[in-house]
Amino acid sequence: MPLRRFTTSLPSFSLNDTISAAAAAFAVLVMLSTLGALSALREQRLFYERLEQLAAASRNIERTNALIYAVVMESRGIYMSLDRNVARRYADAQLGKLAQLAKVVAEWEAQVTEADAALFAPFRMRIDQFIAFRTEMARRTISIGSSAARELGDNDENRAVRTALNEDLEKLSRLYAARTRELGETADARGVASYFLGGLGLLIVALIAAAALALRWGVLMPLLDIARVTDRIAAGRIKLKIPHARRHDEIGRVAQAVETYQNGAFRLQELEEHEVEIERQYTDILRQHEQLEQGAISSQQRLDAAVANMAQGLIMLDSFGYVLMVNEQYRKLYGVPASIAKPGAHVREILAHRAKLGLLREKPSDFLAALRQRMKEGRAEIVEVELADGRIIRISERPMAGGGWIATHEDFTAQRRNERILARAEYFLAALLENIPQAVVAKDAQSLRYVFVNRATEVLFGLPRAEIIGRAARDLFPEPTCTLIETFDRQLLADETDQTPKAHSVEMPGNRIRDVVVRRLPISIGEGEPKFLLNIIEDRTADQRAAA
Known part of the structure; x- marks a missing residue:
C-alpha cells in the first residue's frame, strides 16, 4: 500500500534526520495551534470586556432615565401640593433622587472611555444643570413653599434643558446599540478562526498517526528482527545473515555491530588460549591483595592499641552520627556497656543510656541537635560538664577531615577539687593577712x-x-626617708645585710612620724633570684611614748 511504500523508503534517510524532521513539523504545528488558541483567547477576553462595557453603559442609561423621570414626578408633586408640609415631603424625596442621580452619573463617567469622553461631556453638563436646578427648587420649597418652586421651574428654559437631556440619552442609547450590533458581527466572524483551529488539530492528529506508523515499520520492526537474530547467535548459531546490515542509518549501524559480534565469535578459541595466563595473573593479584590486607590489619591493630591505652575516653562519629570508634575508657567513664557503645551504633543510643543513668544534663534529643549543629558548623570546642554524681568531665571536640567528629572525654574532678582547695587556701591567707595587726x-x-x-x-x-599599690617609696615618702628605705631594700636583695628586725623612726606619708620595727624577707619562687620583697612592719609608737 502507499503508506508501506513510503515507510520502506525511509532507510534512505538518516534515522536521526527523519525523527528530527517529524519532531520539527509537529513542533511547528503545535506552535501554530498554540498561537491561534492564545489569539482566540485574547479576542474572547476583549469581546467580553467590550460586552461588559456596553452592558454597563445600557444599565447606566436606564438608571439615569428612571431617576430623571422620578425627579420630574417629584417636581410635579411639588407644583400640585397646596399644603406646605406635603410639598416639603416631595422636596425631601426629590433631594434623595437627585443624590442617587449624581452618584449614578459619577460611576458612569468613571467607566467612559477616551473615545466617548467628547460625547459624554455635553450630557454631563446638562445633568449638572438639571441637578442644580432641581436642588434649588427643592430648597425653595422647603424654605418658602410650592409657589416659589413653581415660579422657578414652570418655564420654557427648564423644559428645554429637560428636552436636551432626553435627546442626549437617546443619542447615547443609539450609539451603544450600534456598538452592540458591531460586537455581534465580530463574534460571528470569529467562527472562522474556530474552524481553522479545528483543522489544525486534525492535521496534528494525522501527523502523529503517520509518525507512529513510520516508527513502527521503519524503526521498531527492524530492531525486532535484529533482536531475534542476536538471540539465535547467543544460543550458538553464528552462521546467520544479519538483516538490515546494508542500511545507512542508525539501524544499519546496529546491524553492522551485531555482524561484527558474529565475526568475533570465530575468535573465541584464541581468547580461550589466553585464559590460563589471565588466571595466573589473577592469582598474583589476589596474593598482592592479601598482603595489602595484612598490612592494613597490622596498622589497624596498632591504632586500636593506641586508642585502648589512652588515658582519656575517645569516641569518633561519622557525619551521620554513627560510631566509627569508641574505647573502653569512654564506656567506663559513663557506664555504657560494649553492646551499646560499639562501632556501627548510633550516638542517640549511647545518649539515651547515659540519660537513663542520670549522666546527661539535658534531653538526648536536645544534646543530639546541638551536636549536629556543631558538626555542621565544623566548630571545635572544649567544655567542662558537671555530671549528676559530682564528677567534672572535660570534653574536647573537633571536626575530622572529610566529615565526621572526634571527641575526647577526661575526668577532671581531681584537678578541679585541688583548684578549689587552693582557692580556699588563698582566701584564708588573704583573710589572715588582712586581719593581723x-x-x-x-x-x-x-x-x-x-x-x-x-x-x-x-x-x-x-x-x-589604691594610692599605694603600683607606686615606689620615692613616690610616697619624703627625703631622706625614701632614700633610706630603698637603700635597705637593695642591700637585702644583694644579700649585703642580715634579716634581723630593725627599729626606725619614719615620717609616714599621711600619719606623721612613727616608731616602727621592720623585718625584711626576700621571696623567691623556686630557685633563682628573689621575685618579691616582703616587709613586716610593727608600729611601736604608742609603746615608746608610754615608756618616755
Whole structure:
C-alpha cells in the first residue's frame, strides 16, 4: 500500500534526520495551534470586556432615565401640593433622587472611555444643570413653599434643558446599540478562526498517526528482527545473515555491530588460549591483595592499641552520627556497656543510656541537635560538664577531615577539687593577712614598687591602698626617708645585710612620724633570684611614748 511504500523508503534517510524532521513539523504545528488558541483567547477576553462595557453603559442609561423621570414626578408633586408640609415631603424625596442621580452619573463617567469622553461631556453638563436646578427648587420649597418652586421651574428654559437631556440619552442609547450590533458581527466572524483551529488539530492528529506508523515499520520492526537474530547467535548459531546490515542509518549501524559480534565469535578459541595466563595473573593479584590486607590489619591493630591505652575516653562519629570508634575508657567513664557503645551504633543510643543513668544534663534529643549543629558548623570546642554524681568531665571536640567528629572525654574532678582547695587556701591567707595587726607590704624585687599591702598598712601609712599599690617609696615618702628605705631594700636583695628586725623612726606619708620595727624577707619562687620583697612592719609608737 502507499503508506508501506513510503515507510520502506525511509532507510534512505538518516534515522536521526527523519525523527528530527517529524519532531520539527509537529513542533511547528503545535506552535501554530498554540498561537491561534492564545489569539482566540485574547479576542474572547476583549469581546467580553467590550460586552461588559456596553452592558454597563445600557444599565447606566436606564438608571439615569428612571431617576430623571422620578425627579420630574417629584417636581410635579411639588407644583400640585397646596399644603406646605406635603410639598416639603416631595422636596425631601426629590433631594434623595437627585443624590442617587449624581452618584449614578459619577460611576458612569468613571467607566467612559477616551473615545466617548467628547460625547459624554455635553450630557454631563446638562445633568449638572438639571441637578442644580432641581436642588434649588427643592430648597425653595422647603424654605418658602410650592409657589416659589413653581415660579422657578414652570418655564420654557427648564423644559428645554429637560428636552436636551432626553435627546442626549437617546443619542447615547443609539450609539451603544450600534456598538452592540458591531460586537455581534465580530463574534460571528470569529467562527472562522474556530474552524481553522479545528483543522489544525486534525492535521496534528494525522501527523502523529503517520509518525507512529513510520516508527513502527521503519524503526521498531527492524530492531525486532535484529533482536531475534542476536538471540539465535547467543544460543550458538553464528552462521546467520544479519538483516538490515546494508542500511545507512542508525539501524544499519546496529546491524553492522551485531555482524561484527558474529565475526568475533570465530575468535573465541584464541581468547580461550589466553585464559590460563589471565588466571595466573589473577592469582598474583589476589596474593598482592592479601598482603595489602595484612598490612592494613597490622596498622589497624596498632591504632586500636593506641586508642585502648589512652588515658582519656575517645569516641569518633561519622557525619551521620554513627560510631566509627569508641574505647573502653569512654564506656567506663559513663557506664555504657560494649553492646551499646560499639562501632556501627548510633550516638542517640549511647545518649539515651547515659540519660537513663542520670549522666546527661539535658534531653538526648536536645544534646543530639546541638551536636549536629556543631558538626555542621565544623566548630571545635572544649567544655567542662558537671555530671549528676559530682564528677567534672572535660570534653574536647573537633571536626575530622572529610566529615565526621572526634571527641575526647577526661575526668577532671581531681584537678578541679585541688583548684578549689587552693582557692580556699588563698582566701584564708588573704583573710589572715588582712586581719593581723602588723603592716604587711610586698614589693616587686626589680622595680621596688608596692604590689600588696594589708589593712594595717593603710592605717600605718595614713593612705588608702589604691594610692599605694603600683607606686615606689620615692613616690610616697619624703627625703631622706625614701632614700633610706630603698637603700635597705637593695642591700637585702644583694644579700649585703642580715634579716634581723630593725627599729626606725619614719615620717609616714599621711600619719606623721612613727616608731616602727621592720623585718625584711626576700621571696623567691623556686630557685633563682628573689621575685618579691616582703616587709613586716610593727608600729611601736604608742609603746615608746608610754615608756618616755
